[in-house]
Amino acid sequence: MGRQIDVQDLKKGMYVVELDRPWVETSFMFQGFEIRTDAQLRELQRLCRHVYIAHHDEAGADPGARRKAGPASGAEVVPGGDRRQAEVLAASLTGRRGPSAYGEPIPLETELPEARRLHAEARELFYRIQDDVRLGRNIDGEGLRVIVAGMVDSVVRNPDALVWLTQLRNKDEYTVLHSIRVAILALAFGRHLELTIPELNILGAGALLHDVGKLKIPDVILNKPERLTDEEFAIVKNHVPEGVKILESARRIPLSAIEVAQCHHERYQGGGYNRGLTGERIGLFGLMAAIVDTYDAVTSDRAYHAGISAYDALGKLYGQRNKEYHGGLVDRFIQCLGTYPIGSIVELTTGDIGVVTAINRQRYLRPTVALVRRANGMAFPPGAAVDLAAGHESSASGVEIRRVLPAGAHDIIPADYMPRGPGAAAPRDPGLEGRPHHD
Numbered sequence: 070m071g072r073q074i075d076v077q078d079l080k081k082g083m084y085v086v087e088l089d090r091p092w093v094e095t096s097f098m099f100q101g102f103e104i105r106t107d108a109q110l111r112e113l114q115r116l117c118r119h120v121y122i123a124h125h126d127e128a129g130a131d132p133g134a135r136r137k138a139g140p141a142s143g144a145e146v147v148p149g150g151d152r153r154q155a156e157v158l159a160a161s162l163t164g165r166r167g168p169s170a171y172g173e174p175i176p177l178e179t180e181l182p183e184a185r186r187l188h189a190e191a192r193e194l195f196y197r198i199q200d201d202v203r204l205g206r207n208i209d210g211e212g213l214r215v216i217v218a219g220m221v222d223s224v225v226r227n228p229d230a231l232v233w234l235t236q237l238r239n240k241d242e243y244t245v246l247h248s249i250r251v252a253i254l255a256l257a258f259g260r261h262l263e264l265t266i267p268e269l270n271i272l273g274a275g276a277l278l279h280d281v282g283k284l285k286i287p288d289v290i291l292n293k294p295e296r297l298t299d300e301e302f303a304i305v306k307n308h309v310p311e312g313v314k315i316l317e318s319a320r321r322i323p324l325s326a327i328e329v330a331q332c333h334h335e336r337y338q339g340g341g342y343n344r345g346l347t348g349e350r351i352g353l354f355g356l357m358a359a360i361v362d363t364y365d366a367v368t369s370d371r372a373y374h375a376g377i378s379a380y381d382a383l384g385k386l387y388g389q390r391n392k393e394y395h396g397g398l399v400d401r402f403i404q405c406l407g408t409y410p411i412g413s414i415v416e417l418t419t420g421d422i423g424v425v426t427a428i429n430r431q432r433y434l435r436p437t438v439a440l441v442r443r444a445n446g447m448a449f450p451p452g453a454a455v456d457l458a459a460g461h462e463s464s465a466s467g468v469e470i471r472r473v474l475p476a477g478a479h480d481i482i483p484a485d486y487m488p489r490g491p492g493a494a495a496p497r498d499p500g501l502e503g504r505p506h507h508d
Contacts (some may be wrong), residue, residue, distance in 0.1 A: 071121035076114045079104060079122075085113070087121035106331075108317040109324055154353040157262055161397030170263045174227035177427060178488050184230035187219045188237070188249065191277070195245045202284045202315060210321025217273040220256060221266060228257040229411060229427065236412040236484040240370060244283060244291075247365055252277040254361045254406075255329075261405035272354055274322065275329030279358055282312025282330065294372040309334060309343045325354065333358035336393045356395045360386060360402050363394075368476065379410035380473040408433045412483035414474040417455075418467075420444025422479060424486040429458045434470070439486040442479060 071086040079085075084103045104110060113120060174180075194216050198208055223231055235250040255276035259269045283291060286308050290301050297305065312330040316322050332355025335341035337348060341359070351359070364386060370376045377385075383403050390396035407428035409415060415438060416422055423438035435458035440449040457468060 071123050073119050074122050075119050076117050079110055079113060079120070081105060081107075081110070084123040085120050086123050088113075089117050089119050106313075106317070106324075106327075108327065112324055154349065157264070157353055158349065158356075158395065158397060161262065161395070161401045163397075169260075171225050171260060174229070177227055177229050177233075180223060180227040180230035181233070181488060183219075184223050184234055187216065187223055188231065188234045191216050191220065191249050191252070192242075192245060195248055195277070198278070198281065199245075199284055202281060208278070208281075208315070208319040208322065210319055213274055213277065214270075214321060217252070217270055217277060220252065220273055221269045224253070224256040224260050224269070225266070228260050228405075232257050232406075232411055233487050235365070236487065238369070238484070243369065243371065244280065247369065248277055248280055250365045251279060251358070251361050254365060255357060258357055258361060258402055258405050261401060271323045271325045272329070272357070275326030275354060276358060276361070278312070278316060278322070278326070279329045279333050279362065280308065280312065281315050282308035282310070285311040285315075292372045296373075306334070306342045328352045328354045329358045331355065333362045335359060337395055338392055340393075356398055360394050360398055364402070376476050378473055378476045379406065379413050380408075383408075383410070404433075407436060409436050409470060409473065414476070414478050414481050414483065415470045416472050416474055418469050418471045421449075422474070422481070423455070424481060424483045426454065426486060426488060429456075432458045436470075438470075441481055441486070 074083075081104050102109075104113070194209070194212055197212070200206075201208055220231060231253045235253055237246065239246060252273050256269055256273050259272050264272065286305060290297070290304055293301065309331065313327055316327045316330055331344075332346065332351050335344065335346045335351045335355055336359065337351070337356070339345055339347045346355075349356075364379075364382050367374075367385065368376045368379055368382045383406065386394060386399050387403065390399045407425075407430070409425045409428075411425055411428060413425040414422065415425060417438065421440055421444055422442040423440045425436045426439045427437040429435050429437070435456075437454060437456045437458075440453040440455060442448060455468065457470070
C-alpha cells in the first residue's frame with residue numbers, strides 16, 4: 070500500500086497511492102498520482118488526515134523517474150492512476166477498434182434537439198462565467214457540473230449531434246464558442262477512447278474552461294491582426310497560469326479538470342508553455358486538449374488568419390505526430406472525426422458539390438453528403454443527399470469524393486445543412502444561424 074504519512078508533511082513530487090477515504094468521495098480522477106501543484110496539496114490536506122505514498126524503492130530517488138522513458142513510451146505502466154493513463158495511451162497506439170463500450174448510437178436526428186438545447190445552455194453558462202471572472206466572483210461550479218453532465222450524456226447517446234453544432238461560427242463570439250467547441254470535441258474524442266463517464270465529466274469541465282485565463286488578457290492583444298511582439302506574446306502566454314489560478318480558487322472544479330487549462334499548450338517533444346513538459350508528463354487530458362484546441366483554432370477564422378478546412382487541419386496534426394502531439398492520440402482523433410469530418414465541403418467524382426453530414430464509422434471514405442450544387446452550377450433541391458456507402462444499392466454506386474474544398478468555398482455555410490430533428494424547423498438563433506461563415 071505504501072508508507073503512511075500525515076498530510077501536513079506532504080510535499081510536491083511525492084506519489085500518493087492511497088487515501089484514508091474512498092477515492093470516489095474526492096475530486097481526484099486517478100487513483101494514484103504525483104503531487105504537482107499547491108492546489109493538490111491543499112485539497113489533500115482538506116480532505117484527509119493521512120495518505121499513503123510510494124516507498125522509496127517504488128518511486129525512485131527522482132519522483133519523475135517513472136515518466137522519463139521519453140516520448141515513445143506510450144505503454145509504460147506505472148503505479149495507481151498513472152496506470153490508467155498508460156492503459157489509454159497504450160490502447161491509442163494499437164489502433165484496434167472493436168464494438169464500442171457505449172453501444173450503437175441512437176439516430177442523429179433523434180439526438181439533435183437535445184444537443185441544441187445543451188449548446189444554448191452552455192453558451193449562457195459561459196457568459197455567466199465571464200461575468201463572474203471579470204467581477205471577481207467564484208465560478209458557478211454546480212451549474213458547470215449540470216451542463217457538462219448533460220453534454221456527456223448526449224455524446225454517449227450520439228457524439229455526432231453535438232459535433233454538428235461545432236459548425237456554428239460567429240467571429241464576435243470566438244472565445245465563448247471556441248470553448249464550447251473544444252469541450253464538445255474533447256468529449257467526442259474521450260468517448261472514442263472509451264473513457265468512463267466520470268472521466269468524461271472531468272474532461273468536459275476542464276475543456277469548457279481551458280481558456281478562462283484569456284478573460285484576463287486585453288482584447289486588443291488577443292484580437293491583434295498583426296504579428297505579436299515578444300512582450301505581447303508573453304502576456305498571451307500568461308493566460309495559462311491566470312486560468313489555473315482562477316480554477317484553483319473556484320469551488321466544485323475537480324483538480325484533474327485543471328490539467329486541461331494547465332497543459333493545453335504543452336507540446337509532446339517540449340517547446341510548449343508554460344512548464345515545458347514532454348511526453349506523458351503532460352498528462353492524458355493535457356495531451357488530448359493540445360490536439361483538440363489546435364484543431365479548432367486552425368479551422369476558425371480569426372483576426373490574424375483565415376480558418377482552414379477540417380480535412381487540412383487533420384493533415385497538419387498528422388504531420389506533427391510524435392513531435393508536437395502524441396502520435397497514437399492524433400491517429401485516434403482522426404479516426405474519431407473521420408477522414409472527411411462533419412461539415413467538410415467536398416466535390417464528388419460526378420462534379421457535384423456537397424457537405425458531409427454523417428460519418429460512416431465502418432467505411433470512413435464513404436460518408437453521407439448533402440448535395441448543394443450540381444456540376445453545371447445549378448442548385449440541388451433542399452434535402453437532396455447521397456450515402457456514398459450505399460454501394461450498388463443506390464444511384465451512388467461508384468461515386469466517391471474527389472477532393473475537399475477550402476472552408477467557405479462557393480459561399481457554402483455548412484451549418485445550413487445540419488440535419489433536423491423529427492418535426493423540427495430550422496433553428497432561428499439570431500446570434501448564430503444565418504450569419505456569414507466566420508469564427
